[in-house]
Amino acid sequence: MTDILHYNEIKKIIPLNKSLIPIIEEGFINLSKNKTVTPPIMRLDIEEFYGEADVKAAYIKGLDSFAIKIAVGYFNNPSKGLPSSGGLMVLLNSETGVIKAILLDQGYLTDVRTAIAGAIASKYLSNLDIENVGIIGSGMQAQLQLESLMMVRNPKTVYVWARDQAKADKYIKTMKMKINVNFINSKNIQELCKNCQILITTTPSDKPLIKNDWVKKGTHITAMGSDAEHKNEIDPLIIRNCDSYVPDKQSQTIILGELHHAIKNGLINKDKKFNELGEIINNPTLGRKSNDDITICDLTGTGVQDTAIARHTYNLFISNKI
Amino acid sequence: MTDILHYNEIKKIIPLNKSLIPIIEEGFINLSKNKTVTPPIMRLDIEEFYGEADVKAAYIKGLDSFAIKIAVGYFNNPSKGLPSSGGLMVLLNSETGVIKAILLDQGYLTDVRTAIAGAIASKYLSNLDIENVGIIGSGMQAQLQLESLMMVRNPKTVYVWARDQAKADKYIKTMKMKINVNFINSKNIQELCKNCQILITTTPSDKPLIKNDWVKKGTHITAMGSDAEHKNEIDPLIIRNCDSYVPDKQSQTIILGELHHAIKNGLINKDKKFNELGEIINNPTLGRKSNDDITICDLTGTGVQDTAIARHTYNLFISNKI
Numbered sequence: 001m002t003d004i005l006h007y008n009e010i011k012k013i014i015p016l017n018k019s020l021i022p023i024i025e026e027g028f029i030n031l032s033k034n035k036t037v038t039p040p041i042m043r044l045d046i047e048e049f050y051g052e053a054d055v056k057a058a059y060i061k062g063l064d065s066f067a068i069k070i071a072v073g074y075f076n077n078p079s080k081g082l083p084s085s086g087g088l089m090v091l092l093n094s095e096t097g098v099i100k101a102i103l104l105d106q107g108y109l110t111d112v113r114t115a116i117a118g119a120i121a122s123k124y125l126s127n128l129d130i131e132n133v134g135i136i137g138s139g140m141q142a143q144l145q146l147e148s149l150m151m152v153r154n155p156k157t158v159y160v161w162a163r164d165q166a167k168a169d170k171y172i173k174t175m176k177m178k179i180n181v182n183f184i185n186s187k188n189i190q191e192l193c194k195n196c197q198i199l200i201t202t203t204p205s206d207k208p209l210i211k212n213d214w215v216k217k218g219t220h221i222t223a224m225g226s227d228a229e230h231k232n233e234i235d236p237l238i239i240r241n242c243d244s245y246v247p248d249k250q251s252q253t254i255i256l257g258e259l260h261h262a263i264k265n266g267l268i269n270k271d272k273k274f275n276e277l278g279e280i281i282n283n284p285t286l287g288r289k290s291n292d293d294i295t296i297c298d299l300t301g302t303g304v305q306d307t308a309i310a311r312h313t314y315n316l317f318i319s320n321k322i
Numbered sequence: 323m324t325d326i327l328h329y330n331e332i333k334k335i336i337p338l339n340k341s342l343i344p345i346i347e348e349g350f351i352n353l354s355k356n357k358t359v360t361p362p363i364m365r366l367d368i369e370e371f372y373g374e375a376d377v378k379a380a381y382i383k384g385l386d387s388f389a390i391k392i393a394v395g396y397f398n399n400p401s402k403g404l405p406s407s408g409g410l411m412v413l414l415n416s417e418t419g420v421i422k423a424i425l426l427d428q429g430y431l432t433d434v435r436t437a438i439a440g441a442i443a444s445k446y447l448s449n450l451d452i453e454n455v456g457i458i459g460s461g462m463q464a465q466l467q468l469e470s471l472m473m474v475r476n477p478k479t480v481y482v483w484a485r486d487q488a489k490a491d492k493y494i495k496t497m498k499m500k501i502n503v504n505f506i507n508s509k510n511i512q513e514l515c516k517n518c519q520i521l522i523t524t525t526p527s528d529k530p531l532i533k534n535d536w537v538k539k540g541t542h543i544t545a546m547g548s549d550a551e552h553k554n555e556i557d558p559l560i561i562r563n564c565d566s567y568v569p570d571k572q573s574q575t576i577i578l579g580e581l582h583h584a585i586k587n588g589l590i591n592k593d594k595k596f597n598e599l600g601e602i603i604n605n606p607t608l609g610r611k612s613n614d615d616i617t618i619c620d621l622t623g624t625g626v627q628d629t630a631i632a633r634h635t636y637n638l639f640i641s642n643k644i
Contacts, residue, residue: 042364072419097394
């Protein structure tokens, strides 16, 4: 019998908190150890309605279940009073293929596992004693990325930049209810870069927002907005000039992520091999080597994160039921 | 609110019958008119357990919903008392991406739409006045293909070949309860080819079962077993020598189907363009030109069939509810 988990139930079982960090870390470690079967992302564009559906899947060898996820993004939905993202996850028995559960999470678990990946990136790559954080963008991930960063670092001030300054104000108002730090609505990104030691980009931009010259020594950048060929948040020069570039999954970032633009511009050889996030988690000395290093984590979103969080959700659901 | 349709309900709403032929035909026509967005199949192999999960999807322009299907095949399942195939379909709103329904069909709708595609192939490509049909294989599709062939042709005798003759006997016993024709357990495929005007292959064979020399003038072959790179039921020479080779979707049969082996063996130029099944449905004169023609339909299974049957199932479900 297939269990059906509904949105409200899932939100109750899986609040965004620190306990999820080791769950997602394990997924990345398995990915880097080639203990996974992860086919390329399936993508279906519904151009007439400015919509897309993506399917991700990952089987982690040795685990009794795996997930296939459908993620939906419809960018005109907010004008119709609907959320722009949605979807579900399907959990299958690894040994028999029987469908154990359907998680009708409407994209919530994707939001959560993406936010946790950001926390993991900063945990392993940023300096410990950071003062200020810069958030580029003001959407759902701008909120969740900051919330999860607070699990691993203690910034004093958060600089926020959004294309629409009113949205940045609204973001600050919302986040002040949740997090006790100073907030500054930053009028330009250059100023934000000057003041912050961690930069988190969360936009669907298709032109670089952060210029190479603006990035100071010691900065860590988590770029999580680029999950499609045309998206690009970071000046490709930064990828070439930084001390440590870390993809979540390099076979994906050469197609979808920031790396892809650096390769296309001839700044990086397409065969160059970088340490993936899972390798850094497993051996943190492969990441930041000095306080002055500039580090970048390029997050495109991987099926192992989905399988990790879907399994965890289901396990908690079952143990609550018993 | 997402509707959840369960297996028994779906079987009740969608019995295998003639009314499904125009539904699936319309899907093929849309496919051939490039009115669809159909990404390549996603495939996940779980080698340790001799299992696989495939994802197919198709959006048909102008329709208010589209389906994404997860199909599961675990070939050791029968030894555990479980069916070897399973899966589900997800129906999404084309305009908003909202998930309208989940069809927990356990692979039933795939079985049905595959069988109906076989009926469509014989309807448009075989001679009208056939006497005998040869069924190669004795599994679920061997049953369903014959049942749906009876919707479009009236054979007197059905020759059955299976690697295990006891299974052919069991097949005949089962089918005699459903269909009033003569059955012959054919000891060899050459004899079967000699006697039959329609041949339907339904096996997971990885070596050709039907030799070129055995195929008589006027024969129509529906090959539906080959849905993976290594599968191959038909001598590639037949593909070269036949009068009309018809793929369900050529961009798929060059990778998965019988055509792929003919190309690999240098018998067919990889750039040669064939009329797809949807083009034949739309203009039957493109298919069989004389009673002596040898025709082949290569069915690898397409997302448009899934979207067509998922939409039809959901529409019937809703109209029953009202």
